[in-house]
Amino acid sequence: MKASETWVLKKTDVSKFFAGVAKEMRLVAPRYLFGGDVTFGVVESPGEIAWDYGHVIYPPKRFLLPHYEDMFRYECGPPRRIRLEAINEAPPQAILGIRSCDVSAIRFQEKFFGSPIVDPYYKARSDSTVLFSLVCNAPPKKECFCICCDAGPYLNAGFDVQLTDLGDRFLYEIGSEKGTKATEAGASMLVKAGSDDIAERRRIEVQADLLFETTAYLAKAIDFISADEVPDEIWEELGSTCFRCGACTNLCPVCTCYTVDDRAEADGSFTRCRSWDSCQYAGFTREASGHNPRPTFGSRVQRRFYHKTSYPYIMRDGRHGCVGCGRCISACLTKLGVPDVVKRIRRGMHKYLPAQDRAAEV
Amino acid sequence: MWGVTDQPSENLYMPMIAVVDEIFDETPDTKTFRLCFEDKEYAKSFSWEPGQFVEVTIFGAGEAPIGFASNPLEKSFFELTVVARGKVTQMMHELKRGDQVGIRGPFGNCWPLEAVKGMDLLVVSGGCGLAPLRPAILQILANRKDYGEFWMLYGARTPADRDFKYDLEEWAKRDDMHLLQTVDIGDDTWKDNVGVVTTLFDKIKIDARNTVALNCGPAIMIKFVTIGLLKMGFSEDRLVTSLERYMKCGVGKCGHCCVNHVYLCTEGPVFTYQQMRALPELKL
Numbered sequence: 001m002k003a004s005e006t007w008v009l010k011k012t013d014v015s016k017f018f019a020g021v022a023k024e025m026r027l028v029a030p031r032y033l034f035g036g037d038v039t040f041g042v043v044e045s046p047g048e049i050a051w052d053y054g055h056v057i058y059p060p061k062r063f064l065l066p067h068y069e070d071m072f073r074y075e076c077g078p079p080r081r082i083r084l085e086a087i088n089e090a091p092p093q094a095i096l097g098i099r100s101c102d103v104s105a106i107r108f109q110e111k112f113f114g115s116p117i118v119d120p121y122y123k124a125r126s127d128s129t130v131l132f133s134l135v136c137n138a139p140p141k142k143e144c145f146c147i148c149c150d151a152g153p154y155l156n157a158g159f160d161v162q163l164t165d166l167g168d169r170f171l172y173e174i175g176s177e178k179g180t181k182a183t184e185a186g187a188s189m190l191v192k193a194g195s196d197d198i199a200e201r202r203r204i205e206v207q208a209d210l211l212f213e214t215t216a217y218l219a220k221a222i223d224f225i226s227a228d229e230v231p232d233e234i235w236e237e238l239g240s241t242c243f244r245c246g247a248c249t250n251l252c253p254v255c256t257c258y259t260v261d262d263r264a265e266a267d268g269s270f271t272r273c274r275s276w277d278s279c280q281y282a283g284f285t286r287e288a289s290g291h292n293p294r295p296t297f298g299s300r301v302q303r304r305f306y307h308k309t310s311y312p313y314i315m316r317d318g319r320h321g322c323v324g325c326g327r328c329i330s331a332c333l334t335k336l337g338v339p340d341v342v343k344r345i346r347r348g349m350h351k352y353l354p355a356q357d358r359a360a361e362v
Numbered sequence: 363m364w365g366v367t368d369q370p371s372e373n374l375y376m377p378m379i380a381v382v383d384e385i386f387d388e389t390p391d392t393k394t395f396r397l398c399f400e401d402k403e404y405a406k407s408f409s410w411e412p413g414q415f416v417e418v419t420i421f422g423a424g425e426a427p428i429g430f431a432s433n434p435l436e437k438s439f440f441e442l443t444v445v446a447r448g449k450v451t452q453m454m455h456e457l458k459r460g461d462q463v464g465i466r467g468p469f470g471n472c473w474p475l476e477a478v479k480g481m482d483l484l485v486v487s488g489g490c491g492l493a494p495l496r497p498a499i500l501q502i503l504a505n506r507k508d509y510g511e512f513w514m515l516y517g518a519r520t521p522a523d524r525d526f527k528y529d530l531e532e533w534a535k536r537d538d539m540h541l542l543q544t545v546d547i548g549d550d551t552w553k554d555n556v557g558v559v560t561t562l563f564d565k566i567k568i569d570a571r572n573t574v575a576l577n578c579g580p581a582i583m584i585k586f587v588t589i590g591l592l593k594m595g596f597s598e599d600r601l602v603t604s605l606e607r608y609m610k611c612g613v614g615k616c617g618h619c620c621v622n623h624v625y626l627c628t629e630g631p632v633f634t635y636q637q638m639r640a641l642p643e644l645k646l
Contacts, residue, residue, distance in 0.1 A: 071375050076421050082462045086376055117613045117628070120373045228642035257617030260610045262424045270422060272375075277617070284618060287608050288448030291581070293621075293643075303620075306643075312623035 007172040007190035008197055009163075011051075014170065018046035018096065020185035025092035025130070028063050030056060040095070049096060051134070051165070055141050057327060059102050059253035060095055064125045065109065068275045071121065071260075075269040087271075090124035094182060097134045097163075100152035101144075101325040105253035106131065107158045108317060112256060121274075130182045135164040137204045143326030145214040145339055151323035153208040164201050171201050214326065216339035218309055220346050222320070226311040232298060234348040238341060239297030241334035246278035248328040248336060249304065254321050257284075279303045305341060374613055377419045377464025378404055382457050383439055388525045392490055393455055394431060394443045397463065410434060411472035412497035413604060413632045417612045418442065419464030423453040427609045427627070429494035430468070434501055443493035443525060469612040470631050473498040474602060478574045482510035484566070486587050488517045488559055488579030492525045494604050494631075495578050499529075503539070511573075512539040513566050517559030517583070521545055521552045542566070559583060560590045570595035578604045588635060588646075601635035 009017060018027060022045075029049040030038050038053040040060040073085045098106075106126070113122035136144075136153035146152030155162055160179035164171040172190055174180055183190070224230050249255040259277040262270045277284060280300050286292040294300050307313055308321040322338050329337030335344075384396040399405035410416075415429040426448065432441035446455040457463070475498060483502065487495050502509055514533065518524040524543070533541045542562045544555040555562060559579070575596060577587050584603055591601055605626055610616035612627045619626040622641045639646050 072373075074421060082379055082421050082464070084376065084379075084464075086373055088373070113615060117374065117615070119613075119615050120375070256615070258610070259616065259618075260425060262419075262422065264422075272419075272425075274616075279617065285608050287606075288451065293607065299643075303643075306622060307620070310623065316623060 005174050006193040006198065007174070008166075008193050009170045009172045009186075009190055011168055011170065013186075013189040014051070015046040017186040017189050018049070018094075021094055021182055022046065023185065024182070025094050025128075027096055028060065028093050029096040040098075042093075051097060053097065054138055055099065055144070055325075057251065057330060059105070059251065059325070059327065060098055061102070061105060061109070061253045063093060063095060064106060064129060065122060065256060065258075065276075068273050069121060069258075071272045071274060073265075073269055073271050088121060088124050090121075090128045092128045094130045094132060096132045098131055099136060099325070100133055100155045100159075101146045101149075101323040102253045103131050103133045103155060103159055104146075104149075104151035104319075104323045105325070108254050108319060108321070108323070109256055111318060130160045130178050132161045132163060132182075133159040135162060135204065135208075137165055137208055139211045140208075140213075141326065142213045143329040143337070144212060144324065145216045145326060146324035147209060147212050148216045148218060149320065149322050149324035151325075154205055164204060166197060166200050166204075169197075171197055214329070214339055216322075216324065216342050217346065218320065218322075218338075218342055221305075221342040222309045222311060222314070224345060224349060225305055225309055229352075230302070230345055230349065231352055234345060235302040236296060236298035237348070238336060238344060239299070239301045242280065242297045242301060242336060243333060244280055244282065244297070244300075245333075246280050247331035249278040249280055250276055251327040251331045253325055253327070254308075254323060279307070301336065301341070305338075305345075308338065309342070374466065375611070377417070377425075377466045379462050380465045382459055382461045382463065385457070385459065388443060388527075389523045392443060392445045392525055394441050394526075395454070395457065395463075396432070396439050396441050397465065398439045399465070400462075405438070408440075408468075409437075410440070410468035412475065412501055413472035413494060414468040414470045415494075415612075415631065416442070416465050416467030416469065418450070418454070419466075420450050420453045420457070421462065421464065423450045425464070425466075425610070426450040426454075427469070427606075427612060429604070429631075431493040431496050432500075433504075434497045435504055443490065443496075445490050466612060469627055471629065473576055473604075473632055474574075475501055479508045480510065482568060482573040483512045484568055484573050484575040484591075485512075485514040486559060486575060486577045486579070486591075487515070488583040489519065489523065490525055491577075491579030491583070491604075492516060495576060496526060496529065498576060499533075503533075503536075506538050511568065513568060514539060514541045515544075515559055515562045515566070516541070517544045517546070517562075517579070519546050521549055540566070558586070560586050563590050563594065568594075570600075574600045574602060576602050592635075598636040598639065599634045603633060603635065603638065604631045605633060605638070606631060 027043050029043045030053045031048045032050050038056050070087045075083045110126050113119040159175040162173040257277045258274045260274045263273050285294045314320050379400045380397040383398050386394040415427050417425050418428050419425045428442045431443040444451050446452045548556040607619040607626050609619040614625040614628040622643045
């Protein structure tokens with residue numbers, strides 16, 4: 001049993017199989033809450049896992065980059081003696097049922113946090129995490145556009161294990177050494193995939209590609225943004241409706257920016273803690289003097305899109321910083337999701353392009 | 363259980379403990395702190411270049427990036443010059459001799475002092491912008507014969523607001539450098555120029571084709587200095603500036619100091635005007 005091999009796991013064996021995995025690590029999986037909402041969480045038994053879920057608004061990135069991550073503790077006493085205690089907790093975990101877009105986002109983050117300087121906290125967590133991704137063969141939600149971002153609905157690489165729902169069984173593809181290792185315990189429950197299983201998988205892939213409603217024609221916007229051709233007027237118009245709530249960046253499975261605080265504890269010690277920050281907040285770049293290099297809403301929206309969709313970042317990160325999960329579309333009250341902004345830039349540019357370019361531009 | 367972490371650690375977010383050895387008052391709101399590492403082995407391995415910075419933890423307040431301000435040839439200690447502005451720097455001003463701080467670093471790139479050997483130098487700084495240039499100046503003076511003519515312009519708000527007055531006094535006496543000073547608002551004791559730093563440009567005699575300018579100061583000063591120097595015939599890759607932004611991690615991860623795709627903390631803070639022009643966000 002090794003990487004790049006394809007197997008089949010019967011659905012009647014799924015709970016038993018993952019109970020075996022759970023002996024080595026905790027299971028993080030989608031499960032139904034009261035009222036029917038689905039969210040990722042640590043599950044006690046594999047029976048709780050919502051294998052039939054559609055999409056979650058709240059990405060599982062927080063199991064690798066927690067909202068609040070304690071970095072170290074210190075105590076300011078006895079007088080003038082500082083005592084430091086490092087913290088780096090990374091429980092072994094398997095994230096089950098994670099969607100392709102979120103897997104792509106985690107791979108993006110691993111690259112960002114892993115080079116050129118290694119972030120020890122993220123690395124410890126990603127090293128001890130195995131991703132069991134689940135192909136989207138249910139209709140995508142109307143906001144999904146992973147297909148424009150090379151991040152889904154199924155993966156050709158990047159997963160540790162990829163599961164495809166084939167009705168009464170899962171196709172079980174192993175994509176990495178980590179995946180191989182996590183499979184060992186339940187290996188006896190897997191049978192080699194037959195040609196009909198592979199054919200069914202192909203059919204689902206083709207089918208899935210046809211179901212997308214939202215498309216984001218990113219290329220043109222990437223051109224405009226990279227060349228700094230989008231006039232400030234367009235950015236300010238986009239920014240004029242921003243509430244500065246930060247939902248777009250907090251729900252983005254790719255976004256990684258964080259701030260750092262020293263939290264005072266009840267016992268008089270302090271904990272240095274990093275927590276999610278957002279480039280959409282005015283305080284993100286505000287300096288102690290009060291000077292803010294990004295003083296307007298427009299300049300902050302521009303920042304977000306420069307980071308997500310510009311050639312210098314694509315070169316640096318190896319892909320653009322959007323995986324097409326559509327969460328920013330769902331979350332934004334004022335249509336500042338990626339496809340909307342891309343569309344509004346493309347259309348807004350008509351005013352500023354010479355007439356002959358405009359004709360070619362529809 | 364509390365463990366005492368005094369060894370250099372693999373974790374780049376863990377600070378090393380340093381002790382305040384001496385404190386100098388520079389101006390009413392600026393102090394210079396002389397710091398020594400507690401771990402003597404670590405102190406020996408700690409080396410830095412002019413232009414780099416460290417992340418200073420003031421225990422109980424937080425962390426802030428501060429540039430080195432001392433002589434880089436001095437290995438037993440380093441100095442940081444700090445204006446009391448935000449939460450961390452205000453609390454730093456309350457430190458006493460013997461107090462402990464946390465240090466991470468050094469981070470960032472440095473002034474191109476190797477690359478400009480043999481050329482004439484023009485250093486332009488304003489206010490506390492002299493602090494990150496001071497190590498460069500001291501290194502240049504220590505290797506004076508490696509460089510050509512050395513002009514230095516320094517502007518401050520008032521005579522009392524000048525940093526490193528002891529250095530300025532000494533530099534003014536030297537005959538191997540030209541120091542010109544100016545203040546925005548003079549007083550009875552002030553005999554030198556009054557006006558912004560660019561008003562000194564008429565008084566310098568340089569060959570722009572063979573001179574490199576190192577600038578640091580408030581954004582508005584940098585802007586007018588750059589305009590003035592370009593007019594004097596400087597090419598864009600000979601104007602070198604140290605930029606600064608709100609910053610948290612110092613290692614290119616937290617995202618705060620990004621200007622377009624460039625992380626100031628790892629790829630900066632020192633840039634040529636040519637490099638800065640490639641960053642549309644700076645609107646140059």
